[in-house]
Each structure stands twice: as C-alpha cells, then as structure tokens.
Amino acid sequence: MIVSKLRHTILIAEDDIRTRTALVNSLTASGYQVIAAVDGQEALQYFHTDSNTIDLVVLDVLMPKLDGFQVCQRLRTISDVPIIMATVLGSSSDRVTGLEMGANDYIVKPFSTKELIARIRSILRRVTKRQDPVLSEVQRSAIKIGQLVIDPATRRAYIDGHYLGLTEIEFRLIELLASRPGHIFSRGDILEALWGYDASSAADTKTVDVHISRLRIKLNETTHNPKYIVTIRGRGYMFLVQR
Template identity: 45%
Template sequence: MARILIADDNEAIRDILSIAATAAGHENIQAADGEDAWQKFTAGNIDLILLDVMLPKMDGFALCRKIRQESAVPIIMITACGDDYDRIMGLDLGADDYVVKPFSTAEVMARVKAVLRRWQRDGQAAGLSCGNLHLQEERGLVEIAGAPLSLTHKEYDLLHLFLTHPQQIFSREHLLDLLWGYDYSGDTRTVDTHIRRLRAKLEKAGLAGGSIGTVWGRGYRWENEATAK
C-alpha cells in the first residue's frame, strides 16, 4: 500500500482518483492547489504524487521543480492536453510519467502500479547500507526500514559523505569546504543546523544500526552500531 498525494483543482477528478486509489489498496490525501500540495508533501510520508499541471497558486511544473530539489518521490503529471511541450517539460523537470485528460482511472492506476514497482526495484538496487538504512546512489533515494525518507540536497550530501567514509572525523570547516564550497562565507554553525535536522529525520524514521556521532572539539563522524561509543 502506498500513500498517494492527489493534487488537482477539480474536486470531481480528485474524488474519482481517490476512489480508484482506495479500491487499489492505497491511502490518499488531496490538495486543491499548488501551495496546499506543497504543504502536504512537506508534512512527509508521501510515496507518490498525482500532480495536475494547471494548479492555482503554484502550477504543477513549478511544484514538480520544487519537490525535485527536496526528494526523488515518484511523480505522475496530469495534463489537460496531449501537446509534446507539456510532456517534455514535465519529464525534464523530473516527473516519472504522465497521463492526459480525459483519462480512465484504470489507466492511471496501471501507471501508478508501474511507477511504484519501478521505484521500489531501483530503490533495492546496489547502494550504501547501514543497519536498516539504504541509500540508492543512482537515483538519490534514501530508505529506512523500506520506507522512503525525504531529505534536502545538503542533508542527502551529508549522509552520503558519512556513509562513504564511516568513522572518519569531519570538522565543520572541512564539511563546509566539501559540501558548501571553499568560497562559502557564511557561519560554520550552518553545519550544526544541517546535522541537527538530519539527525532528527533519521531518528524519527526509526534508524537502527548507525548514527551521526559528535567528536567533541573535532567534528562529526558516522558510527556503526557495533563501534559507536
């Protein structure tokens, strides 16, 4: 069962898709505009998004672009016309598939099933693992106990760096150079802020088998459960 976000300004279409998703065994929530969809996405635990292109407040293209800055969650775009422009634009922005109105709910659910199957298969491909955490490098996907974890780009980069260099201590300055760039002129405390947020997400998701450790006076490192002190 997946948790699907249905974002469309047409209530009748939302209800039809909701009924079809429920019949297919999925949980779903609805959003009537782009800003509402963004808020519900950031609340977490969304496995797939059915995203209408012509949303008020924030259109589907803008929302897709914004989501892709944060997550690799599967997105199926819904467009009112079959123009190549809409299809190409959506796919270029990172959408996984698209359907054209008017559509059959059977077709939409078939595409949902196919995208989820592909996403789950790719998520199980070779990558970095520690305990119940798995990071699939090719697609930038992170899972904990099989559930997707939404991370920002910097949080993902931090996690990837720690997992590829377990037990190595990174000072704040070194992390800034590696991930923010040598010419970064901001406060080093931004590292602490990002580490704190990443830790909170990992803990909330139920991470087991490893953690981000603090080495007082020196920096941070990834500690596997067997060696954490």
C-alpha cells in the same frame, strides 16, 4: 484533506472537485492511502508535513496558486519521490516541460483511472524492488567503465571521483545502457524498462530523448561529441565500449 487507510500513500493535487473525488475513490478502492490537495500550494504543504510517508505524487498541471510544473520543480529540490503529471495540454512541448522539471511520467486528460492506477503500480513496483534488502551481489556490485562508476547499492554515479547528482530516472537510464555496452537500445526498449509500457506515440519516445539529453549534460558530453552514449540514427541509443 481526504485520507484513506492502507499501504502505499499517494498525494494527488487536483483543483476540479469531481476529478479529485473520482481519483480518491478509485485509488482508495485499489488499496492506496490517499492525500488530496485542492491546489499546488496545498500539495506542497501536505508533502512537507508527510514527506516520509508519501510514496508517489500525482499533479494536475493547470491549478491555481502554483501550477503542476512549479510544484514538480520545487519537489525535485527536496525529494526523489515519483511524480506523475496529469495534463490536458496535449502537445509534446508541454509534456517535455514536465519531464524537464523532473517528472517520472505523464498522463493526458481525459484518462481512465485504470490507466493511472496501472502506471502507479508499475512505478511503485520498481521502487519497492530497488528497496528490497535481499539483493544479489551482482545487483549490488558497481559497474566500472573507464572513469565512470555506477553504484546500484547507493544509487549514485561518479566520473573520476566526482558525484554526478543523477535523478532516479537518470540513474536507471545510465545503469540500463551501461549494463550492455555496444548494445543498441531502442526508445521502446527504454520505455519498457524504465516506465513499464510500450511507445504509443511520438510524445512517448520524446520522453526518452529528454532524459537522454539531461543525462548527457551531467556526463559533460554532446550528441556530436559523445563520451559514453551514442545516438544510432533511426534505431536508438548505445553505450560506447570503452577501450
């Protein structure tokens, strides 16, 4: 295990020693504390040991013992820690698999460490902002639309009193859409708001579609029978105005 010293703690899981060393050096130089695992199994062991201090996880997809998808899936059963998948698998289906497992973001190899650090900073800024105790009453007040209640203070959502069990990304997505019923959010708008970057490929926009699909399942609705979220063909998504 390699550990440095400063503020946020990043757990990386990467079996290639050259890539792992480069990531540790770059992240440490950028002011992060780093825990480096050589495979998926070791990553889980480190997380169970230091789960209260780990702020973000970077997972290589192709690793021995447990691959990145398996690690991501297991982490999601115990934690909402932000996860970035690093993959050489360039197809949309592979990236979608990571998102379906609960990853917050993905980055395709080979990538520059500057790009990875930019994504890490973007995610951690959002997490830090959400944890800031000095929030306005508007930020804390619940959004109530029909039987749906979205509570920013607790990061929970309910329909008719039933807890929906949304992931952090799903909660932020419904919070965004419900903040402006009747407004059409493009996929680019959603990417910018939730991940902090613009769409540069079809795979990026697919990220949004995957999370919308998962959110709809929890809202007990379908594309053809929307109760809350409607697809505006060629434009994006809109939260229905409840009457």
